[in-house]
Amino acid sequence: MSDSELYTRKVPRHVAIIMDGNGRWARKRGLPRFAGHKAGLDSVRAMVKVCLSQGVEYLTLFAFSSENWRRPAEEVGLLMNLFMTALDREVKKLHKHHVRLRIIGERTAFAPELQQRIAAAEQLTADNTALTLIIAANYGGRWDITQATRGLAEQAARGEIAADTITPELIESRLSLAGLPEPDLFVRTGGEQRISNFLLWQLAYTELYFTPLLWPEFDDKAFAAALEFFAGRQRRFGRTGEQVEQMLDA
Numbered sequence: 001m002s003d004s005e006l007y008t009r010k011v012p013r014h015v016a017i018i019m020d021g022n023g024r025w026a027r028k029r030g031l032p033r034f035a036g037h038k039a040g041l042d043s044v045r046a047m048v049k050v051c052l053s054q055g056v057e058y059l060t061l062f063a064f065s066s067e068n069w070r071r072p073a074e075e076v077g078l079l080m081n082l083f084m085t086a087l088d089r090e091v092k093k094l095h096k097h098h099v100r101l102r103i104i105g106e107r108t109a110f111a112p113e114l115q116q117r118i119a120a121a122e123q124l125t126a127d128n129t130a131l132t133l134i135i136a137a138n139y140g141g142r143w144d145i146t147q148a149t150r151g152l153a154e155q156a157a158r159g160e161i162a163a164d165t166i167t168p169e170l171i172e173s174r175l176s177l178a179g180l181p182e183p184d185l186f187v188r189t190g191g192e193q194r195i196s197n198f199l200l201w202q203l204a205y206t207e208l209y210f211t212p213l214l215w216p217e218f219d220d221k222a223f224a225a226a227l228e229f230f231a232g233r234q235r236r237f238g239r240t241g242e243q244v245e246q247m248l249d250a
C-alpha cells in the first residue's frame, strides 16, 4: 500500500475494538453479568457481517485481557466456556463466509482442549481472504511487547543478531500482529476512555473513537457512526495539514 492510500482511505482497513460494558448491560436488566457476555456475542456476529459488507479487511476484537484473570473465578470460567462454545458454533459459519480466524494472546494459559480447538479453527480458515477476524484472548499489549523482546534477546544471546540491528520494524515482526496493517480505527464501547493494555504498540497512529453505548447495544447504526467519524479525520502521521492536502491534490 502506498503512503497516500493510508492518508486517503475513507473505510478503515483494520478496525480494533474493546468490547466493553457487557456486565453493566446485564446489571441494568437485573441479570447476572454472564448474560451480558452472551448478549455481546450477538454484537460480534453483527460486526463481522458489517465488516464483510463494508470491505473492512481486518477486525481485531479484545475478548479477554491478561488482567481479566483477576475477576471472580466463576466469571472467568463462564467466559472460557463461552469462548469454547462460540468457537464450536461459529467457526463453520465463518469459514463459509471466507473469514480467516486468528487468535492472539498467551494461549498456553488455556485448557488443552481449548488450545486444540483454537489451532484447528485457525488451520481450517487459514486460506480465507474475505476478512481476517482476530480475537485477542488472554492478550495484553505489555505481554506482546515483552514476548517480542524476549525472542530478540534470545537471538542476540545466540549471536544471531546484533543489538544495533534492532529496529522498530524488527520488533514489529515479532509482535502478534506481525505483517498486518496497523489498526486505522479503534473503537471502545462502554464509556471508558482508556486503552486497558490493548494493542499498545500498534495503536500509535490509530484514530480513537469512544462511545457510551454498551457492547451488547453496539449495532450497525452505531458502527456506521464510528465509520463516519473515521471518514472525517485528517490523518497526518506527523506531517502538517498543508503537506497532507498537497499530497492529496497531487
Ligand code: IPE
Binding pocket: 019, 020, 021, 022, 023, 024, 025, 063, 064, 065, 068, 079, 190
Ligand atoms: C467486557 O465487558 C467483556 C470482558 C472484559 C470479558 P465487561 O465484563 O468488562 O463489562 P463491564 O465493563 O463490567 O460493564
Ligand code: IPE
Binding pocket: 018, 019, 020, 021, 062, 063, 064, 065, 068, 192, 194, 196
Ligand atoms: C477491557 O475491558 C478488556 C476487554 C474488553 C476484554 P475491561 O473491562 O477489562 O477494562 P477495565 O478494567 O475497565 O480497564
Ligand code: MG
Binding pocket: 020, 021, 022, 190
Ligand atoms: Mg469492563
